[in-house]
Amino acid sequence: MALQGIGNSISAQDIANEFGYNFPLTGITSGTEFSLGTYRKIGFGQSDFPQVIGELSFGSIDSIGNGGSVPTSGEISFADFYSTRLQQVVNFWSAGAGGSRLIAKDRYEANGTVGVHNHVAVVGEFRPRPNDSSGTKVHIHVNQQIGSEKTREEHCALRTGSWTSSTTLQVDVGGSGRIGGAGGDGGRGSDGPGAAIEGGSGTSGLGIEYSPTTVNVATGGVITAGFGGGGGGGGAYDTDKEATRTSSGGGGGGGAGIPAGAAGGGGINAGLNGLQGNAGTVSEGGAGGAGRNNDGEAVSGAGGDGGEATRVAGVGVTGTGGEESTYQGAAGGAAGAAIRRTSGFVVNVNDSTPSGINGVQDATLVL
Numbered sequence: 001m002a003l004q005g006i007g008n009s010i011s012a013q014d015i016a017n018e019f020g021y022n023f024p025l026t027g028i029t030s031g032t033e034f035s036l037g038t039y040r041k042i043g044f045g046q047s048d049f050p051q052v053i054g055e056l057s058f059g060s061i062d063s064i065g066n067g068g069s070v071p072t073s074g075e076i077s078f079a080d081f082y083s084t085r086l087q088q089v090v091n092f093w094s095a096g097a098g099g100s101r102l103i104a105k106d107r108y109e110a111n112g113t114v115g116v117h118n119h120v121a122v123v124g125e126f127r128p129r130p131n132d133s134s135g136t137k138v139h140i141h142v143n144q145q146i147g148s149e150k151t152r153e154e155h156c157a158l159r160t161g162s163w164t165s166s167t168t169l170q171v172d173v174g175g176s177g178r179i180g181g182a183g184g185d186g187g188r189g190s191d192g193p194g195a196a197i198e199g200g201s202g203t204s205g206l207g208i209e210y211s212p213t214t215v216n217v218a219t220g221g222v223i224t225a226g227f228g229g230g231g232g233g234g235g236a237y238d239t240d241k242e243a244t245r246t247s248s249g250g251g252g253g254g255g256a257g258i259p260a261g262a263a264g265g266g267g268i269n270a271g272l273n274g275l276q277g278n279a280g281t282v283s284e285g286g287a288g289g290a291g292r293n294n295d296g297e298a299v300s301g302a303g304g305d306g307g308e309a310t311r312v313a314g315v316g317v318t319g320t321g322g323e324e325s326t327y328q329g330a331a332g333g334a335a336g337a338a339i340r341r342t343s344g345f346v347v348n349v350n351d352s353t354p355s356g357i358n359g360v361q362d363a364t365l366v367l
Contacts, residue, residue, distance in 0.1 A: 002085035002135040002166070010078050012036070018086050019061060020127025040072050043125030048072070053121045054093030054141045055174035055218065061124040062087070064139070085168070086136040087123040092158070093174060098144030100258075104171075105161025108133070134164040143174035145282075147258030148182045148203040148226060153336045154367040156207030157181060157258065163210045170214045171206065173221035173356075178282070179205045181226025181359075183257025184333035186264025186277040186286065189249030189303055190235035190319065199252045199304065199313050199333035200261060202226030204340050205359065207366035211345035217356040225359025226257030228313035228333025230288045230304030232264055233274055238297035238322030245298040247319070250274035253286030253306035255313055255333060261286070261306055271298070280306045288314060297322050301329045309358035337363035 003018055004010050012034045016022070022038040039061050042051050049072045051058045060068035062084040070080050090108050091097050094117040107119050111129060120129040130136065140160060148157040157179050163169055173179065184200030203226045206215070217223060233249030248267025251274065255261035260281050266274035272294045278286030285306025293299045298321040304314025316329025338359030341347050351357050 003081050003083060005083045010081060015081050019124050022126040037076055039070060039124065040076055051123060053089045054143050056089060056139060056141055056172055058087065058123045087139065088129055088136055089121040089139045089141050091117055091119050091121065092146065093141045093143035098146050100147045101149055101157065102146055103159045103161045104140040105163060132164055133167040135166050137168040137170065138163065140171045141174065142177035142179060145178045145258060147180055150182045150185065150200060151203065152367060153201050153203055153334060154340065154365045155203045156340055156366055157205050159207040159366060160209050160213060169210050170216065173217045173223060175218050175220030177221045180222065180224045180258035180282065181205050181336035182259055183226045183255030183261030183280045183306065184229035184313065185262045186229040186252030186254045186303060186306060187232035187316065187330045188265045189232040189251050189267035189274040189289065189316065190327055191267040192235040192246035192248050192270035193237045193327060194235060196232030196234050196249050196316050196330035198330040199229030199231045199264070201333040202228050202255050202257055202307065202336040204336035206339045208339065208341040208345055208347050209366055213347050215339065215347060215349045217351045219352045221356055223338050223357050224309065225336040225338045227255035227285060227307030227335045229253065229255045229261040229264060230277060230306045230314045231316035231330035231332045233288065233291045233301035233303045233316040234319035234327035234329040235267055235270060236298040236300045236319035236321035236327060237325060240322065245294040246270040247272040247292040247294040247298045247300035248274045249300045249316060249319055249329065250289030250291045250303040251277035252303035252316060252332065253277040253288045254280035255306040256280045256283055256285050256308040258282055264303055274300050277303045284308050285311070285313065291317060291319065304329065304332045307332060307335055335359055340364065340366045342366055
């Protein structure tokens with residue numbers, strides 16, 4: 001629970017309850033032992049601040065970066081602790097801490113380990129994480145890759161989950177962090193005459209389920225939508241007294257995402273079959289597969305390119321044949337959102353680089 005503001009009485013017990021019991025000579029972690037000056041350094045080993053957790057640097061027990069009110073050297077008093085609060089960091093930064101379709105509050109409550117690192121790191125290291133996050137500041141720190149799944153656009157790679165009222169919540173994406181929706185699969189090309197298949201939709205990156213939440217993206221970090229797959233190309237046919245000619249459409253390219261969209265297949269069972277599209281990658285949509293030209297009289301369309309940050313998913317090209325026949329290429333899939341939120345929630349976004357967030361940031365409904 002955050003400590004009292006100026007004008008209220010504050011005691012050693014209040015400070016110890018917030019930041020932990022810290023008498024370094026005995027290692028006592030509960031009771032009444034207390035040494036105010038010990039809070040100027042980190043833990044029972046008394047190493048100097050800053051304390052580095054992932055890519056976050058805490059300048060003092062109460063501050064990320066510089067500017068905390070609790071000094072790290074020289075004189076220290078009870079008044080330095082007015083309005084301070086415990087800080088905690090949920091671990092999505094260490095090796096093995098990434099994954100797919102994760103919920104930060106679930107990891108906080110599990111309170112286990114990822115390799116040699118705890119699920120939750122406590123700044124100052126004088127106590128384990130509290131049972132209740134109320135009144136504390138929680139950093140959801142991402143410095144690994146987190147992806148989604150190819151289902152509904154509202155499905156997010158990482159959700160904050162719901163937190164106890166009066167928690168101060170912040171999502172900090174480090175330079176190696178990437179939160180991304182899945183890319184949509186490319187659509188299948190038309191089997192000669194007939195309809196091509198639309199590209200699949202992408203899904204979403206970060207889902208905010210607590211208000212207010214601050215989102216910080218460091219240089220190199222990315223929060224991105226999953227992008228749609230390209231539409232399949234249209235087929236074609238021609239019939240005359242000499243022959244019937246057909247050609248099938250090319251497959252759409254897969255959309256960029258985590259995981260990326262798969263290639264759409266070319267149409268089949270035609271005189272000439274269109275080519276398969278190309279799969280997407282984490283950051284790039286795949287190219288659509290080529291259509292085919294059957295003796296200049298049945299010309300099928302290429303599949304659309306998969307979507308990525310700089311382009312929407314492409315529409316498949318229309319196929320043309322004899323008798324003025326045309327078969328439309330299919331539409332590309334829609335992109336998901338970079339950031340979704342529960343309707344009405346306040347989200348403050350700080351992006352260090354223009355390319356750090358790819359996709360819309362104000363979509364509602366989080367799944």
